[in-house]
Amino acid sequence: MAEPPVSIEQLNRLYGPHPNYAPPGGWERAGARAPDKLVKTHCSFCGMQCGIQLKVLDNQVVGFEPWEEFPFNRGMLCPKGVKRYLQGAHPDRLLQPLLRTGSGFSPISYEAALDLTARRLAEIKDKYGPDAIAIYGGASMITEKTYVLGKFARVAIGTKHIDYNGRLCMVSAGTAYKLTFGIDRATNPWTDLAKAQVVLAAGSNVADCAPITTHYLWQCREAGGKLIVVDPRMTPITRNADLYLPVRPGTDLALCLSMLHVLVRDGMTDERYIADHTTGFGAVRDSVRDWTPERAAQITGVPPGNIEKAAQWLGRAERAMGIHARGIEHHSKGVENCLAMINLFLATGNLGREGAGCMMITGQGNGQGGREHGQKADQLPGMRLITDPEARRHVAGVWGIDEKELPGPGLSAVEIMEAIHRGEIKALFSICFNPLVSLPDAGFTREALAKLEFFGVIDFFLSETAHFADVVFAGSMHEEDEGVICSAEGRVQKINKAVDPPGAARSDARIICDLAAKLGRGQYFRFASTREIYDELRRASQGGIADYYGITWERVERELGVFWPCPAEDHPGTPRLFEGGRFWHADGKAHFQVTEWRAGGDPIDADYPVYLTTGRVVSHYLSGTQTRRIGPLVEQYPEPKLELHPRLAAKYGIAEGDWVKITTRRSEVVAQATVVGTIRPDTVFLPYHWPGRRSANRLTHRTLDPRSKIPEYKASACRLEKVAPPADLREMRREETGWFGSEADLGPNSPSTTPSGPAGPFGSPEVRR
Numbered sequence: 001m002a003e004p005p006v007s008i009e010q011l012n013r014l015y016g017p018h019p020n021y022a023p024p025g026g027w028e029r030a031g032a033r034a035p036d037k038l039v040k041t042h043c044s045f046c047g048m049q050c051g052i053q054l055k056v057l058d059n060q061v062v063g064f065e066p067w068e069e070f071p072f073n074r075g076m077l078c079p080k081g082v083k084r085y086l087q088g089a090h091p092d093r094l095l096q097p098l099l100r101t102g103s104g105f106s107p108i109s110y111e112a113a114l115d116l117t118a119r120r121l122a123e124i125k126d127k128y129g130p131d132a133i134a135i136y137g138g139a140s141m142i143t144e145k146t147y148v149l150g151k152f153a154r155v156a157i158g159t160k161h162i163d164y165n166g167r168l169c170m171v172s173a174g175t176a177y178k179l180t181f182g183i184d185r186a187t188n189p190w191t192d193l194a195k196a197q198v199v200l201a202a203g204s205n206v207a208d209c210a211p212i213t214t215h216y217l218w219q220c221r222e223a224g225g226k227l228i229v230v231d232p233r234m235t236p237i238t239r240n241a242d243l244y245l246p247v248r249p250g251t252d253l254a255l256c257l258s259m260l261h262v263l264v265r266d267g268m269t270d271e272r273y274i275a276d277h278t279t280g281f282g283a284v285r286d287s288v289r290d291w292t293p294e295r296a297a298q299i300t301g302v303p304p305g306n307i308e309k310a311a312q313w314l315g316r317a318e319r320a321m322g323i324h325a326r327g328i329e330h331h332s333k334g335v336e337n338c339l340a341m342i343n344l345f346l347a348t349g350n351l352g353r354e355g356a357g358c359m360m361i362t363g364q365g366n367g368q369g370g371r372e373h374g375q376k377a378d379q380l381p382g383m384r385l386i387t388d389p390e391a392r393r394h395v396a397g398v399w400g401i402d403e404k405e406l407p408g409p410g411l412s413a414v415e416i417m418e419a420i421h422r423g424e425i426k427a428l429f430s431i432c433f434n435p436l437v438s439l440p441d442a443g444f445t446r447e448a449l450a451k452l453e454f455f456g457v458i459d460f461f462l463s464e465t466a467h468f469a470d471v472v473f474a475g476s477m478h479e480e481d482e483g484v485i486c487s488a489e490g491r492v493q494k495i496n497k498a499v500d501p502p503g504a505a506r507s508d509a510r511i512i513c514d515l516a517a518k519l520g521r522g523q524y525f526r527f528a529s530t531r532e533i534y535d536e537l538r539r540a541s542q543g544g545i546a547d548y549y550g551i552t553w554e555r556v557e558r559e560l561g562v563f564w565p566c567p568a569e570d571h572p573g574t575p576r577l578f579e580g581g582r583f584w585h586a587d588g589k590a591h592f593q594v595t596e597w598r599a600g601g602d603p604i605d606a607d608y609p610v611y612l613t614t615g616r617v618v619s620h621y622l623s624g625t626q627t628r629r630i631g632p633l634v635e636q637y638p639e640p641k642l643e644l645h646p647r648l649a650a651k652y653g654i655a656e657g658d659w660v661k662i663t664t665r666r667s668e669v670v671a672q673a674t675v676v677g678t679i680r681p682d683t684v685f686l687p688y689h690w691p692g693r694r695s696a697n698r699l700t701h702r703t704l705d706p707r708s709k710i711p712e713y714k715a716s717a718c719r720l721e722k723v724a725p726p727a728d729l730r731e732m733r734r735e736e737t738g739w740f741g742s743e744a745d746l747g748p749n750s751p752s753t754t755p756s757g758p759a760g761p762f763g764s765p766e767v768r769r
Contacts, residue, residue, distance in 0.1 A: 003450060004467040006104045008692070009731065014104070015462035016092035017624075019631035023062040024089035030055075030062040039498040040067055043081040044140065044478035045621045047362030047488035048072065048212050050081055051560075054479055054498045061088035061479055061498055071560055072190065072487065078211035079619050079636060086630045087477070088499070092461050094474035095503030105462075105472065110504055114511075117429075117471050118518035120454040121157065124427045130158035130407070134416045134425045138432030139166035139370035140622075142483030142495050144533040145509050146366070147381060147540070148525070149431065150374025155399060155524050156516035160407035161425060163377040165433045165622075166367045167413040169326065172334030172708040173360035174371065179335075179593050180342050181577070182584030183545050184383060185368065185490045187357035188321065189563070189575045194219035195355030196321040198313050200228045202252060202341060203327015203714075207236035208618040210361055210488070213323070228310050230255065231327055232613055233643070233685055234678035243310055246680055249611040250600040250715035251300040252328045256340035257597065258296030259311040261288040263347055268315025270349030277581040278346055280592035287594045299597075301680070315348055319355035326363060326615065330713040332703045336595040346590055352578035362488035364622070365478075369486030372546040373537055378409040381537060382544020391544070398540045399524060412709035414439060414702055421448040431458040431475065431508060436465040437623035437691045440700035440711040441666050458508055463625045464691040474505035481507060483530045484556060490575070491561040492551050509533060542567070545584060600715045601703025608664065608717035610648070611683040614696045615714075624689035639733065640694050642671040643685040644720075649675045654722050661721045662686065667698040670726055684718065693732055 004011060023030045035055040042049045051070025055063040064085050066075030097113035098105040108116075124132055135153040137146055146164070153162035174184035181187075193199060193216035206213040214237060221227055221240060229241040230252065238244050247255055263269050264285055274281045293304035300307075314320050322345055328337040342358050350356040362368045373381040381398075384391030386409050396403040411419055417439060419425045428449075439445045449455065449468040457466045458475040466472050482497040501507060506514075513525040527533045534553065542549040550566040551573075563573040583590045604611060619636035620627040627633045642660050654660055656675045661668055662684065671686060671694055679685055688696035703712045726732055 005100050005102065008467065010104065011462070011467055017461075017628040018091050019634045020086050020090050020629060021631035023085065024060045025062070030057065033057060035062065038065055039479070039496050041479065041496045041498065042485065042493055043077070043365070044084050044626070045080045045365055046210055047364055047367050048210050049365060049485055049487040049493055050077055050212055052077065052081060052084075054085060056498050059499050061085045069560070072489075072491070073212045076212055076215060079633060080621055080627060083630050083632050086632070087626055088479060089502070090461070090629055092629055093502060093505075094460055094462060094472065095505055096474055097504065098462075098472040100470045108471070110506065113471050113473055114514055114518050117456045118515060120470070121427060121429070122519060124454060125157065128426055131160055131410075132424070132426040133157050133159045134161040134411070134420070134428050135159065136413065136416070136428065136430035136433040136435065137162065137164035137370070137375035139164055139169065139364035139367040141366060141370065141432055141508065142481050142485055142530065143366060143369040143373055144483040144530040144537065145481070145512070146370045146375045147373040147537045148509050148512050148527070148533050150381070151399060151524070152512050152516055154406055155401060156519050156521040158405070158407060160410035161377070161416055161419075162375055162410060163413040163416060164370060164375045165413065165435075165438060166364060166371050166376070167709065168438055168711065169363040170329070170360060170367050170371065172329040172331070172705055172710045173324065173338050175335045175708040176338035176342060176593075177360065180339060180346070180590055183577065184371070185564075185577065186359040186362070186488060187351060187577045188359055188489070189491070190216050190489050192355050192357060192576070193217060193321055193323070194223065196220055196225055196319050197317040197355070198226045198228065198320040200230070200310070200314060200320070200322045200344075201237065202230040202322065202324045203329065204323050204325040204361055205231065205233070205235040205327065205615060206323070206325075206361065209325065209363065209616045211618065213361065226313055228313065232611070232680045232683045238678075243306060243313070245302045245306055245310060247300045247302055248680065249613045249683055250331055252337045253333055253340050253595060253597055254291070254296045254299040255302060255307065256337070256344060257288050257291040257595065258293050258307050259314070260284070260340070260343055260347060261291040262293065262308050262311035263315045263344070264288060266312065266315065268312070269347045273349030273581070274347065277583070278590045278592055279587070280594070281347065283594050284343055284592045287596070314344060317350070319353065320345065320348060320350045321355060322358040323361055324358075325361040327714060330710060331715060332601045332705050332712040333598055334705045334710050335707045339593040340595045343592055343595070346592060351590070352576070352581055354576070357576070360488075366485040368488060368490065369484065369492070372486065373541060377412050380540075382541035383546035384544045394543065395540055398536065401524070412704075414704060414711055415709060417445055417448045418702070420451060423451065426452065427454040428452055429456045430465070434463040434465045434623035434625050436468075437463075437695055437697065438688075440697050440713060441702045442695050442698045443667055444702065458511055460505065461625050461629065463623070473511050474501075474503065475508040475511060476501050476505060481509075481530065483534060484553070486564070487561070490563045492548065492556055492564055493561045494553060494556045601712050602665065602701045602716045604717040608719050610718050610720060611680075612662065612664065612699060612716040612718040613683060613685050613714050614688045614700065615685065617687045617689070620687070620689035622689070623691070627689065637687075640671050640687050640690050640696065641674045643674055643676050643679050645679050645681040645683075646675055646677060647681040648684070649673065652720050652722055654720070659723050659725050661723045662699060662718050663721070664699040664701070664716050664718045666701060669694050669696065669698055670723060684720070688713075
């Protein structure tokens with residue numbers, strides 16, 4: 001395999017993205033009859049995992065109703081949640097497995113797809129060894145699938161190389177929490193935010209990325225609490241902030257070090273709490289001695305007085321909370337950023353109480369559960385380290401294999417792609433992961449994919465990465481599975497099946513188990529349902545950090561979620577960690593960690609003088625594989641725009657709507673400018689949800705945090721140039737965003753599709769099913 005079998009334009013004509021604007025059968029059909037049933041489940045997008053009721057008619061999802069009883073969102077939904085039902089019976093939906101041919105992709109039977117995939121994987125394993133095969137997983141799947149995928153990699157293939165797209169999201173935070181607390185989970189339920197007197201939100205654009213979280217912040221503000229926002233951009237929550245700290249990209253660590261300096265200098269640390277419940281504070285205190293606000297101001301660009309004010313508000317509060325997300329985690333020192341922020345709350349005794357804690361905001365739908373049970377490179381089920389002899393013995397016993405058969409820790413997601421590029425990994429099997437759009441330095445990723453000897457994919461839409469595949473299995477969507485997920489706050493929740501997979505599509509878990517059988521390891525995968533997978537998961541997690549043993553499906557539905565760890569069915573669950581001051585390390589204490597300042601991996605200079613940072617917009621999700629197919633979300637934000645400050649725009653002669661070429665040390669991208677006063681004058685922002693020639697990840701670099709292996713998405717050096725509109729703009733938009741041509745452009749997966757209705761985002765008719 002070297003390139004996609006036909007042009008990208010041809011593939012997009014056939015498989016999308018095509019924006020869909022109506023439920024199956026159109027609005028008249030959806031409104032003519034009452035639904036057959038309402039299915040209580042959860043949103044398919046971000047880590048908030050809001051409750052929602054799906055309306056089902058003739059085995060198709062045709063709409064939704066609010067689920068006001070669900071305690072997290074009480075019926076509230078963001079734009080993505082409101083429109084998620086439009087992907088269910090989408091014209092682009094893969095209905096059967098596909099085989100790569102010389103003229104594109106051709107339908108193939110399910111059995112033939114299994115046979116071919118098993119044969120090629122076995123051949124490569126026999127020729128090069130099991131570690132020549134890598135597995136990519138996803139963090140939006142139900143936990144049962146992530147569990148069985150990890151077991152498949154280690155038992156059916158025998159490879160150590162399995163990782164997941166959550167590596168691009170939560171791992172810096174998870175690493176820091178395990179180092180400090182001994183456990184990788186948000187410390188408090190979200191309701192505690194409303195009880196805090198001060199909330200420090202660092203790198204957390206919750207209005208766009210986790211909108212329902214804003215509800216809890218406003219409750220805090222209405223009760224008299226103060227909100228401090230740390231971000232290079234004035235994201236929407238900043239409009240209601242009491243203090244805004246506009247850090248330069250990549251300098252959050254210096255800010256936190258200086259805030260701790262002020263807390264120590266002014267005697268605002270909780271010495272009794274530190275003595276009773278922590279270790280290592282002396283070294284941390286010494287490490288911040290020289291981090292005066294004046295020194296930090298030179299690095300961060302934040303005035304010294306505001307650094308002092310933020311620290312003093314935090315130090316004087318009886319109850320303070322921190323929330324952080326990708327803005328401080330997507331860095332080559334992302335672990336240090338998180339550790340330094342945690343140190344602020346440990347030093348002031350703000351943990352283990354109502355309204356007191358420091359919480360990561362999980363980005364993906366099951367980003368928490370997806371890393372707990374075995375698809376992360378270094379972990380076995382229960383959040384057990386794969387290098388721990390006792391953990392290996394326990395899991396091997398549950399799986400019925402010899403402990404010696406278990407491989408050791410493997411490479412992370414970016415490292416897997418680098419090993420493919422070097423020729424060390426020859427085959428890749430991937431599910432619900434679109435690395436061509438989501439990994440940094442997309443040109444490098446494209447080159448790596450072209451070197452694979454075999455590439456198999458499971459997905460429900462043909463992603464940009466799947467264009468390179470040899471075999472594509474038509475998998476299952478969120479509403480076609482039954483199982484659990486774990487939300488950002490640590491609440492295990494139930495996903496209820498609403499409809500069956502259409503056509504020859506299959507449950508992802510069924511595909512994995514059937515493939516294991518074809519590889520001669522079926523005796524370890526005799527699961528008749530995801531329920532049986534979950535029952536084994538409970539036993540595999542028993543006694544681990546992420547202990548699910550006491551969490552049954554019935555209990556989750558009855559109690560509307562159960563917080564782990566929960567070691568027994570009569571255990572109440574653990575909504576708030578560390579109550580009573582006991583942590584998960586063997587000594588029961590939290591371990592302060594010294595953090596040292598260092599520069600990022602792509603510094604600005606005379607040739608690349610502007611900071612580039614990347615992130616989300618409210619109407620799109622991750623690589624856009626789903627949201628770029630939902631018409632109303634596409635219309636809300638149809639293509640990537642470059643945000644820049646008026647002063648920076650004036651320097652380059654750029655006005656609103658002008659086309660700008662953004663160049664980094666790796667590549668260049670052309671995008672239209674939007675001139676805003678809500679970003680630092682030395683920084684530009686580009687959202688990353690699009691593929692092709694305007695993919696933000698053509699520009700980002702592969703510098704990794706040495707401990708978490710997360711890429712440094714949030715700080716790249718770039719230069720800007722005003723340019724003429726692209727001569728092939730129509731073709732560019734077709735490649736990146738989807739269909740806007742005639743009915744003849746539509747693919748074979750969209751029978752009886754008729755353009756009608758008002759104009760779409762680029763002057764084309766809306767697509768109607």
